[in-house]
C-alpha cells in the first residue's frame with residue numbers, strides 16, 4: 001500500500017528541533033518496559049462478553065506480540081500492509097498493534113458497531129490484507145458478516161476469528177503455535193522495523209463528506225501527543241489506566257493502548273460498558289486514571305453515588321469527545337472525589353487542549369482546556385482573520401501531533417502550507433487562552449461521543465422511494481448529549497413513518513447507532529432563497545422555539 005502521508009516530511013526538521021518528535025517507536029518503548037520491569041503487570045483485560053479476565057506481564061506481552069507477528073508474517077503480511085481489526089477492547093487488539101509494529105505493518109482498528117456498509121468501504125479503501133474479528137460480540141456474528149463481504153474485497157487474504165473454532169481462529173493462526181523460538185524468528189522480527197515517520201496506524205473518521213476518511217498517523221505524530229498528555233496529567237509508570245471507551249477510536253487507542261506502553265503503566269481494559277463493573281475494576285485494580293466521553297462520566301458518577309462505595313484510588317477522569325456540560329463535571333467531581341479534566345481533540349491530532357489537574361475547579365466545568373505543549377490554536381472569522389478573546393469562530397490547530405493526511409484523499413487534508421488544520425469546529429478562546437467548543441461547522445451529530453455521518457445517512461434516505469427531501473439534525477439528550485432527528489418531506493401521494501424509515505436504513509446495513517431516533521414529516525422544509533435547508537431552524541423547531 002502506498003501511504004500518501006504528505007503532511008509529515010515538511011514538518012520533520014522543525015518538529016525534531018523543537019523536541020516534539022523524539023523518533024521513538026512503540027517497539028522502543030516496549031523494549032524498555034521488558035528491560036526495566038519484565039514481571040510487572042502490563043495488562044489486565046476484563047471481557048464481560050466472554051466472562052474472562054486475561055493478564056500479561058511485560059515479558060509475556062512482548063512475547064505474545066512476537067508470536068502474533070510471526071503468525072501474521074506467515075499469512076503474508078509484510079511492511080506496508082494493512083491489517084484491520086474489528087475488536088472490542090481487550091488484549092487481542094493491543095497485541096495486534098504491537099505485532100504489526102514488529103513487521104512494519106499498519107493497524108487499522110474499526111469500530112465494533114460498524115456493519116456491512118461501513119466495513120465494505122473501509123476494508124476496500126485500505127486494501128486490508130488481513131482482518132481480525134470476534135466470532136460474536138453483543139449477539140452479532142462478525143465472522144459471518146465478513147464471510148459475506150469477502151467476494152467484494154479482492155485484497156483481503158484472511159479473516160481471522162477470535163474464539164473461532166476452525167482453521168481461521170486467532171488461536172490457530174496467530175496466538176497458539178509458539179513460533180518465537182523458530183530458527184528464522186529473529187530475522188523476520190528484525191527485518192523491517194518501522195521508522196518513526198512511517199505510517200503505523202490508520203483510523204477512519206465518520207467525516208462529513210459522505211464517505212469515511214482514513215487518518216494516517218506515525219510514531220512521531222502519536223507519541224508527540226502522548227508524551228505531552230502524560231506529562232501534563234502527571235502520569236507515570238506507577239499509574240493504573242482504565243480504558244472502557246473504545247480502543248477502536250483514537251482516544252482509547254492512544255491512551256488505553258499506546259500510553260501505558262510508553263509509561264510502563266498497567267492498563268486495565270473493559271470490553272462492554274457497564275459502569276458498576278468499571279467501578280469494581282477501579283477498586284480491585286487500584287485504577288488511578290481513566291477517560292471517556294460524557295456518557296461514561298455520567299454513568300460512573302451515578303453508580304458510585306448510588307452504591308455509596310467510593311473509588312478512592314481514582315485521581316483523574318479526563319472527559320472529551322463531545323460537549324461537556326458544566327453541571328455534569330461538578331456532579332462527577334463530588335461523586336468520584338477525583339479531578340475532572342475536560343479536553344477537546346480529534347482523531348486527526350489526539351487530545352489538543354486539556355485543563356490542568358491543578359486548575360481552579362471552574363475551569364473544567366466552563367472550558368475544554370488550553371493547548372498541550374507543541375500545539376497552537378487560532379479562532380478565525382470567515383476571512384481567516386484572528387478573532388479577539390470571547391468571540392466565536394472557526395477553530396484552526398497547528399499541532400506536532402497533526403496527522404500525516406487522509407489516505408488517498410490528500411485534497412481533503414484541510415491543512416495549509418503553514419501547517420494549520422481547519423477542524424470544522426466552532427470555538428472561542430478566553431483571555432487566559434482556554435478554549436470552549438461552541439458548535440460545529442461540519443455536519444456531524446455526536447451521539448454519546450460517537451460521530452454520526454449526517455450526509456451519509458441523508459443520502460441513504462434520499463434513495464427511499466417515498467422521500468422527496470430530507471434533513472437530519474440533532475436534538476439534545478441528557479445522557480448521550482445529542483440524538484438524531486430526520487425531517488422528511490414525502491413525495492406527492494406517498495408517506496413514510498418511523499417504522500418504515502428504520503426498516504429502510506436497517507436494510508442498508510449501516511451501524512444501528514446512526515439511525516435517527518425521531519422522524520418529523522413536513523410538507524416543506526425551511527430554506528434559504530438559494531434553496532439550502534436551514535438546519536438551525538429545524539433545530540429550533542425541535543426545541544419548540546418556533547414551529
Ligand code: ADP
Pocket residue numbers: 205206249250251319320321322323324342343344345346347348368423424425437440446449451
Ligand atoms: P474522537 O475519537 O476523539 O471522538 P473524532 O475525530 O471522532 O475523535 O471526533 C472529534 C470531534 O468530537 C471534534 O471535532 C468535536 O466536534 C467533538 N469533540 C471532541 N471533544 C469535544 C469537546 N470537549 N466539546 C465539544 N466537542 C468535542
